[in-house]
Every structure is written in C-alpha cells, then in structure tokens.
Amino acid sequence: MSTHAPTQTDPATGEELHDVRLHVNGIVHQVRLPARRLLSDALRHDLGLTGTHVGCEHGVCGACTVLLDGQPVRACLMFAVSAAGQELTTVEGLAQPDGRLGHVQQAFKECHGLQCGFCTPGFLTTITAGLRDNPDPTEDEARDMIGGNLCRCTGYQNIVKAVCRAAELGRLEPDQEDQS
Ligand code: FES
Numbered sequence: 001m002s003t004h005a006p007t008q009t010d011p012a013t014g015e016e017l018h019d020v021r022l023h024v025n026g027i028v029h030q031v032r033l034p035a036r037r038l039l040s041d042a043l044r045h046d047l048g049l050t051g052t053h054v055g056c057e058h059g060v061c062g063a064c065t066v067l068l069d070g071q072p073v074r075a076c077l078m079f080a081v082s083a084a085g086q087e088l089t090t091v092e093g094l095a096q097p098d099g100r101l102g103h104v105q106q107a108f109k110e111c112h113g114l115q116c117g118f119c120t121p122g123f124l125t126t127i128t129a130g131l132r133d134n135p136d137p138t139e140d141e142a143r144d145m146i147g148g149n150l151c152r153c154t155g156y157q158n159i160v161k162a163v164c165r166a167a168e169l170g171r172l173e174p175d176q177e178d179q180s
C-alpha cells in the first residue's frame with residue numbers, strides 16, 4: 001500500500017513528497033511525488049506512459065481518460081496519490097494478452113476512427129469500459145457512450161462505427177476480452 005505520510009521534502013521547492021504505489025497495466029510502480037501531482041502528469045512524466053494525452057486539463061475533452069478499477073476517470077482531475085493501490089489501465093494496457101490489438105483498437109484501425117490521434121487514447125479507454133457495460137450498443141447508444149469525449153478531426157461518424165465494430169469483435173472473440 002502507499003504511504004501517504006510525507007517522507008521527504010523536495011529541496012528545490014520545499015514541497016513535501018509522498019511515497020506512492022501506482023498499479024498501472026498490471027505493473028506496480030513506486031514513485032515519490034508531491035501531493036498536488038495530477039495523475040495525468042504522474043503517468044506521463046513519472047512513469048513515461050505518454051499514451052495518456054492531456055488536452056484541456058479541465059475535465060472537458062476526455063483525452064486523458066484512463067480506467068480506475070475498470071471505470072473511466074479523467075486523469076487530469078485526480079491527484080496521483082488518490083489512485084494509490086487501485087488498478088489503473090492506460091491506453092498502453094489495452095492490447096490483448098497475446099500482444100494483438102484489443103478489440104477497440106482493432107475496430108478503430110478498421111473503421112478509420114482516428115485522424116491526428118490526439119483524442120484516441122481517451123476514446124479507446126472510454127469505449128472499452130462502455131462496451132463492458134453494454135456489449136451490444138445501438139448506434140445511438142454508441143453515440144451516448146462517447147458523448148463525453150471531444151474529437152476535432154473525425155466528425156465522430158467513424159468513431160461510432162468503430163464502437164459497433166468493436167462490439168462485434170467482442171462477440172466473435174469474447175474470451176479474448178481481458179482488458180481491465
Ligand atoms: S485533459 Fe483531462 S479532460 Fe481534457
């Protein structure tokens with residue numbers, strides 16, 4: 001478990017630092033952080049998991065969405081210390097156990113669900129969680145599923161197609177769905 005009591009002071013800033021254990025994509029990382037470090041910054045800068053993108057830093061765009069114990073959360077709205085001991089999944093953790101693309105990733109590839117790709121990690125994590133709750137969405141339900149994520153490039157049509165295609169892949173290969 002993490003130790004939330006401050007263990008050290010950063011000599012440069014005078015800030016108290018905390019030892020935190022972050023469980024990310026099945027790996028435990030021990031990091032020493034100030035309490036104010038955002039989860040998005042900890043993932044990108046402390047752990048080097050730059051697949052989590054930061055757009056607005058205000059909880060609006062969804063680019064930073066990761067899964068916390070399977071539920072989508074805005075990594076820019078959480079402090080890293082708050083995620084200690086919980087299971088985090090970033091876009092880097094969405095591949096299948098054998099290394100092949102996960103269903104949502106494969107569907108984005110097939111349906112051309114991305115252009116610049118900046119928003120894509122947030123869509124992939126959001127849809128992964130959404131399909132777990134609703135494995136056979138209608139097109140309207142697919143639109144609802146992605147309603148909290150912003151994309152400036154695609155017009156969303158191909159993303160909606162990708163949601164439906166990912167659902168289809170999940171039905172074809174249900175035992176390969178091992179994304180948490
Ligand atoms: S960067 Fe977190 S919601 Fe936009």
Ligand code: FES
Pocket residue numbers: 113114115116117118119120150151152153154
């Ligand atoms: S693909 Fe460019 S912002 Fe969505």
